[in-house]
Amino acid sequence: MSAQQIPVVVLAGFLGSGKTTLLNHLLRTARGTRVGVMVNDFGSIEIDAMTVAGQVGSTVSLGNGCLCCAVDASELDTYLETLTRPSARLDVIVIEASGLAEPQELVRMLLASDNDRIVYGGLVEVVDAAEFDATRVRHPETDRHLGIADLVVVNKADRVQEDELRRVRETVAALADRAAVVTAAYGRVDPELLFDRAARTGDPDGARQLSFEDLYADAYEREHRDHPHAAYETVSFTAGDPLHPRRLMDFLDSRPEGLYRIKGFADFGAADPDHRYVTHAVGRFLRFYPEPWPPGEPRLSQLVLIGAGTDGQALLRALDGCRVTGAAETPEEHALWGVLRYVPEPREDGGAVPGADGAGSGYGEPAEADPPAPYETAAPYDEAAPHDETVPCDDTVPDDEPDDDDPYGDAYDGRYGPAHDAPYDGR
Numbered sequence: 001m002s003a004q005q006i007p008v009v010v011l012a013g014f015l016g017s018g019k020t021t022l023l024n025h026l027l028r029t030a031r032g033t034r035v036g037v038m039v040n041d042f043g044s045i046e047i048d049a050m051t052v053a054g055q056v057g058s059t060v061s062l063g064n065g066c067l068c069c070a071v072d073a074s075e076l077d078t079y080l081e082t083l084t085r086p087s088a089r090l091d092v093i094v095i096e097a098s099g100l101a102e103p104q105e106l107v108r109m110l111l112a113s114d115n116d117r118i119v120y121g122g123l124v125e126v127v128d129a130a131e132f133d134a135t136r137v138r139h140p141e142t143d144r145h146l147g148i149a150d151l152v153v154v155n156k157a158d159r160v161q162e163d164e165l166r167r168v169r170e171t172v173a174a175l176a177d178r179a180a181v182v183t184a185a186y187g188r189v190d191p192e193l194l195f196d197r198a199a200r201t202g203d204p205d206g207a208r209q210l211s212f213e214d215l216y217a218d219a220y221e222r223e224h225r226d227h228p229h230a231a232y233e234t235v236s237f238t239a240g241d242p243l244h245p246r247r248l249m250d251f252l253d254s255r256p257e258g259l260y261r262i263k264g265f266a267d268f269g270a271a272d273p274d275h276r277y278v279t280h281a282v283g284r285f286l287r288f289y290p291e292p293w294p295p296g297e298p299r300l301s302q303l304v305l306i307g308a309g310t311d312g313q314a315l316l317r318a319l320d321g322c323r324v325t326g327a328a329e330t331p332e333e334h335a336l337w338g339v340l341r342y343v344p345e346p347r348e349d350g351g352a353v354p355g356a357d358g359a360g361s362g363y364g365e366p367a368e369a370d371p372p373a374p375y376e377t378a379a380p381y382d383e384a385a386p387h388d389e390t391v392p393c394d395d396t397v398p399d400d401e402p403d404d405d406d407p408y409g410d411a412y413d414g415r416y417g418p419a420h421d422a423p424y425d426g427r
């Protein structure tokens, strides 16, 4: 992900499932990570906004009803504009959707946003373990919402017996289509599962005095030390050999259950010797941001994988299998086309979006004229289609090889939601 892009996480779930509780937990434990919050209050009493007010510097309450229904895309952009001003120095933005909102509408609006300083950070669905069956009866759309979530938090674990919690968790996992599922009480998930904690080296905030927030977080952590936090695993992969783009796409395409986030750099060797590919995946969303190799930087691929219930060793073995180990395996340039579908197009103004090293890479989010349509038309976000239906990709996209069984040709189902319809060729 480009250094200047701020992940925007959508927090959804039915009324009373514990969204605000989870959000407050994130705010209390973020510790130096600057979290921007958008809260939409259903009705006139801004209880949610008051709950979070004072805990972050940049709280914006939409305050006019259901975000997805009452606020159109241009208004969302206005709020995002405010929160992404460089002076706000936010590291992540969390939008708490109304309990009555359709989360996929909100995700669509984010993906279609003109704001090139944001990147989609995942849809987190909060479920009340104690009310799960009743909620499904009252709101049959629950199953659909779970089917599009990137991470599901089965909350209120303290309110149900262990067996019941296991049953709910299994039902949720079956509905959640490979999403990561964690259980929690009072929304206590580790913030690192959702976003990176900021490392503010060289920043005046990095070596500051203990703030009220730190003291508050310390007290909170002491108070809750005995309560388990929702568990997740992190594994790191480093390879000195380049990765074969097609094999990496195979790996990503058959994303193992529970794998929630992937971040880091990929080196595709001879397929593109000039760039490393900043890799950002959250749930079904995948983007690569090519940027020139920093001078003197060793040619390594380094990926961090974060998931719940994943088999870390199996993930590492699978990634190991993506390495190019001999000259005979050297990927040709076309092997990269599957990857390039997930590279946002350069900004129309020709402006460069600084890469992780601060150098201009020239890659931004897709231009307005070409929003990330495949994500919007991909099965999970197409209300007319059952979410497991395969949506053929745009057949203007050429196969990257002429053979019929190429998985990234016309039959590709766009599960990750490509950044645009045609292979990017503007390098």
Ligand SMILES: Nc1nc2c(ncn2[C@@H]2O[C@H](COP(=O)(O)OP(=O)(O)OP(=O)(O)O)[C@@H](O)[C@H]2O)c(=O)[nH]1
Pocket: 013, 014, 015, 016, 017, 018, 019, 020, 021, 022, 048, 098, 099, 155, 156, 157, 158, 159, 184, 185, 186, 187
């Ligand atoms: N026992 C128990 N209560 C919880 C837990 N999480 C939240 N609650 C309580 O459940 C109630 C609803 O929690 P909220 O965080 O306001 O839920 P919400 O999803 O934001 O609710 P809406 O804004 O109405 O959609 C509050 O009284 C919380 O204290 C939990 O894990 N266990």
